[in-house]
Amino acid sequence: MSGRTGLSNATLGAAKAVRPAYDRSAVTAGIVHLGVGAFHRAHQAVYVDECLAAGETGWGITAVSLRSPATRDALAPQDGLYTLAVQDASGEALRVIGSIGALLVAPEDPAALLGRLADPATRIVTLTVTEKAYLRGAGGDLDLGHADIAWDLAHPEAPRTVHGFLVGALAARRAAGVPPFTVLCCDNLPSNGETVRRLVLQFAKARDSVLAAALAETVAFPSTMVDRIVPATTDEDRARIAASLGLDDAWPVKAEPFRQWVVEDRFTLGRPAWEHFGVTMVADVRPYEEMKLRLLNGAHSGLSYLGLLAGRASVSAAFGDPAIRRFVDGLWDEAIPSLPADAGLDPQAYVGALAERFSNPALVHRTAQIANDGSQKLPQRVLASARAAVEAGRPARHLTLAVAAWIAACAARGRSLPAGHFTDPLDAPLDAILAGDPPAEAAVAAVFAAAGFDAVLGPTRDPLTALTAQHLTILRTEDAAAAIAAAAG
Template sequence: MSTAAPETLGPALLGRLPATVQRPGYDRALLKAGMAHLGVGAFHRCHQAEYTDDLLARTFGRWGVVGINIRPPALADTLGPQDGLYTRLIRQDSHVEARVIGSIVRVVDSQATAMPALEVLSSPDIEFVTLTVTEKGYCHVPASGALDLDHPDIVHDLANALTPRSVPGILARALEQRMATHGRPLTLLSCDNIPANGTILENVVRTFAERRGNGLAGWIAANAAFPSAMVDRIVPASTQADLDGVEQLFGYRDGAVVAGEPFRQWVIEQKFAGRTPRWDLVGATFVDDVTPFEHLKMRVLNGAQTTLSYLGVLAGLEHTSDAMADPLLSAFVRRMLVEETLPTLKPVPGMDPSAYVEQSLGRLKNTAIRHRNHQIATDGSQKIVQRLLNPIRDRLGEAKSIALLSVSVAGWMAYLIQASSRFGRRWPVSDPYAGKIAGIAEASGRDVPALAAGILAIDAIFDPALAANDMFRKAVTSALDGLLSDDPMATVRRACAQPADERLKQPARSA
């Protein structure tokens, strides 16, 4: 005897969800689109879309979200059939909480052509745009923040401005269409893990617009705002187990399930071009300067994640929680943060940095958040500047030890080097500089000083002054030599075994 297949999540199912599943606290039939989001991945659905869902339940208004993807995944295959609805799971060890989020009212796929995205972004109904397009989506030079004019997509878009395919090109074209039609202002809020992300976004868009001419750059300066933001919640990529879990626990199917940790934070710079969703009413914080918050989060939480991802892979561990369960790696990352990272941070209003370190490490122990080290390791060349290199630069400027932070940088190098054919292609990697580093590895063989020197010469990642610093070069080269050995964790053990006061006695030369 056959059993009927579970029903798929959609508007018709909302009223019949199990009592254990929370649902939107407002009438979605009345919800109109007022903002767009570019890059509807797991993080957006577990963060900004949830905040917006909270806001709509508290103070209903015209802030429905149009989701736009210009890169995979295709929304029409996931959120489209469900009318934008999806299940957000919160997981803490053995506890699971389910909630259906309803703030996304429409989804648009724009992989084949920019036209669907441009239609949404240029609409007078859209007054606010948020973005989670990952660091490499900005087509910038990580070391400087400038628009990468040699990026293939930027080269294409400057030659074909009416059919752009990059984020800067699409946004510049949408703003150009707004200027030519209704002239309504627009706020563009970056929610990616880039320091001064609003400044970076404004810089790449306005630089692109300046190349276009026709007064666009001036119009953008007068009619668009690019506030910075700090976002925080650990959200792994969704898995088939997440989808199956909803069906097993709650009895319905959902092709767009997302799972995250309980903690969330959103700090937004108060710099808007027009009407703004009042996310501050539902837990977000509006501030005049995001910088102290973003430095704390990027250097502590993200610095720990990056460190654990590379060293975790080298230790043969699959998830962040596995790395945190390893006594050596957990001791190393705590000492790195406390002894070398924290001293580089300025005071953060209302926050105790030392307590934040312990809170962050506690979050990384959550066994229900199956955050794969290889996933966190993705695009490391775009991340290490703010997470590791900037604190190293600050430490060198004060003639302080960088012995622990240097091991983390060497971990990133070793991770990419060992993916090259010279080292047996131990794992696939995803990084814009993976090919270049593989070439350096092929040319250098197992000559570690040559390997380190070749990678440090990549000035899009390493500021030349930092790369030339003798203490930095020696520390990274020594750590890389150990991490490429048959016992990579011996290097981590040595770093942990050395007393802090001994490390601080090391001679330093300012970068």
């Protein structure tokens, strides 16, 4: 740190930034958030900050780290305050967020967290714990053999997992006659509310089948869709933000201007009036989830692989390449008709916003980072749209080019790209298939089989395999620009 005074309640008035427009001492905590990290602090906590400023002072956040004390250690001396730096091509705007009050570290005092969750004042429990923390087995159900699950079942008073804390607190509330809180998952899982409900009830059944049946009847698990790019904070960011703020901030966060939160409107004990602050409250999140997967994530995957092949290290650099921009426009044209037409979506406005986001040079979103785990991501992001297009008699040339570019980029590692530049769970079989550059159609067919794409594509497998192989041939013999030109016809 620089030796400047640190950010806190006492120094807040000196902060050269937009400051919380409410009396923090009047705020009470109605939300417990599990998994406090940069995304939560740049997303849900900001929406809650706006609700508090509008007078809904019963919805402050108790923020919980499930593993590391690092966030607590950084923010507790700052009374939970931190700076949000919103970045775009015009510069950086600073805002101090005040919605987080108490900060807990679960492993240090599990009983304290159980008590906070069981407190009648807690009405919503939000989660951003990442997919790994849900401890799913290969089939998608709860891994009851996991050591931490076994521990929680044997030691309900000192849980280690999300499941143990949620079920332990819900059991305590039920025993005390307190209605259950709403469990609001904000992780990037398809149908995240339904998924978390299934896992929590599986844990509850392993603990007590009567309890599980009661929770199944009374606990709401709304699904959500969240979106905002939040890069990791660097020491350079800390120094720059401190100089602008006039105060030291141990852990600011930075983000793009765009943010989106779509929430299924189903809560047991009320909720903030989030709809007044840009949150889309809906009966069904799934159409919005599909739009994000097929238009944002699908374009991200396609431009990342083509960007890697064309030497573009970031999203903004790749999107700034005229050929790759034409590819993205073509992919959107092919994917948009696969979205439901009667769900109230506005895909043209959405891709207009995406174009602005992809062009933002202030956020260095690395193509190599997006390229990771393609075998797991492409089915939802690209192949579902490609199958729908072929079944409807529409073109899928740009969608299949995205898949061919993934295969070509995998093959390029250790050649034109550094070895290990990005990774995939299927790296070993992919490397074996692609060694020696087998004929394109044979390579694509083998990759599709190894990745389980055949089951996703069903009767469209053969035509989509052939299209993908055509693109792969051009990527091998010419370059990304030539493949994009050929896809455009």
